[in-house]
Amino acid sequence: MSTAEHQQRWEATLMRNYGTPPLALVGGRGCTVTDSDGNEYLDLIAGIAVSSLGHGHPALVKAVSDQVATLAHTSNLFINPPALALAERLVVLVGAPGARVFLANDGAAANEAAIKTVLRAQSPRRKFVAAENSFHGRTLGALALTGKPALREPFAPFGIDVTFVPYGDSDALAAAVDAETAAVFLEPTLGEAGVIQPPAGYLSAARDVCSTAGAALVLDEVQGGIGRTGKWFAHQHEGVVPDVVTVAKGLGGGLPVGACIGVGRFADALVKGDHGSTFGGNPVSCAAALAVIETIETEDLLTHVERLGAAWLQDLSSLGSPLVKGVRGRGLWLALVTADGAAPQVEAAARNRGFLVNATGPTAVRLAPPLVLSETEAKSFTAALPEILDDVARLSA
Ligand SMILES: *Cc1c(COP(=O)(O)O)cnc(C)c1O
DSSP, rough: OOOHHHHHHHHHHHHGGGGOOOOEEEEEEBBBEETTTEEEEEEHHHHHTOTTTSSSOHHHHHHHHHHHHHHOOOOOSSOOOHHHHHHHHHHHTOOOTEEEEEESSSSSHHHHHHHHHHHHHEEEEEEEETTTTEEEEOOHHHHHTOHHHHHHGGGGGOOOEEEEEOHHHHHHHHHHHTTTEEEEEOOOBBTTTTOOOOOOTTHHHHHHHHHHHTTTEEEEOOTTTTTTTTTSSSSTTTTOSSSEEEEEEGGGGGGEEEEEOGGGGGGOOOOOOOOOOTTTTTTHHOOOOOOHHHHHHHHHHHHHHHHHHHHHHHHHHHBTTTTTEEEESSOOOOEEEEEETHHHHHHHHHHHTTEEEEEOSSEEEEEEOOOOOOOOHHHHHHHHHHHHHHHHHHHHO
8 A cells, every 4th residue: 555545544534643644664674664655764763762773673573572472461460570670670770779660651651650759759849840942751741841832831731830941051950949849850962852962061960959959850861761872871971870760762672661760769759559550561562671771782782872873973064065054962863953944854855865864843853763773874874965955955946
């Protein structure tokens, strides 16, 4: 069935919240995906920083197939060994002995667990501070903390008191946090806003502000965690120790799984009956996450991501074009900064030439490929970019 037929069926039945996607994807292998018309694309967005091992990685296929054939679901009424093993691994990766894990299904649910953890641990404090332009998810608690008015305001109020501060400004953060602040929620780099890194020292300053005021520092690593920047967690580049960390996207390599990790007294904040999820920690998703973590280790992907990301950033930055003003990011989490309004055109032109990238807004094209992207694959995009930008210039002339 053709792309056009898929789109007609989509428009007839799916809610209109996503608009109509430009392609239907029907297959994938490595870093390549295939659409319903038989065209192939180099996947440089990985389902929004999710398919960390690419498509059809043998370790992921085996882990998921074995587990689904062994036991697909237990619910939280019973222990399942993959969930146990995953929680143990996450505690080690966070590097905070005594940390505890709540397993969820996605990023928003991990952040909801973080909100409840903080409210329990910090009672009677009820106030939150978060960043302008941040993204924490679409459920009502996570949305209340999301610093994009267009997403948030149609659904307000939420019954959660949130003060928004400019991202990256530690003085503004210090001024907003007081003795009633339960927690500061921050992304270590703004992902949905277009891979915007804060100035060096910002997370450490946030740590100090929180410690001084007795507020919790919650780091939302849903997009940046699990190897995307060349470390297990993006905040590990700065050596800060958060009170709560959330992860999701890349953790399951495509299977839905998220986690909220509480450190120190935040490990023990939730008590029996406080929270739950029927599917959270399901054995298939946890087996997938364990395969992702093990493969990152056995293939030494953290080193690969750091090196390839740095080289790619440099190559992309050396392209002279009036349409691309610069490149930012770290590891395999980059953004081309475009002339205003050009990013969606670059996304479309790249797609026409066989590359899937993502315009996060009018001025940023996000690259978040599988962590297993090869140097040759990265270079193929760099080599095609001048033609892609020519296409854009021609079409808008
Ligand atoms: C994607 C994202 C979320 C929400 O994750 P979902 O799995 O879509 O619920 C939360 N925080 C950040 C930083 C994200 O990038």
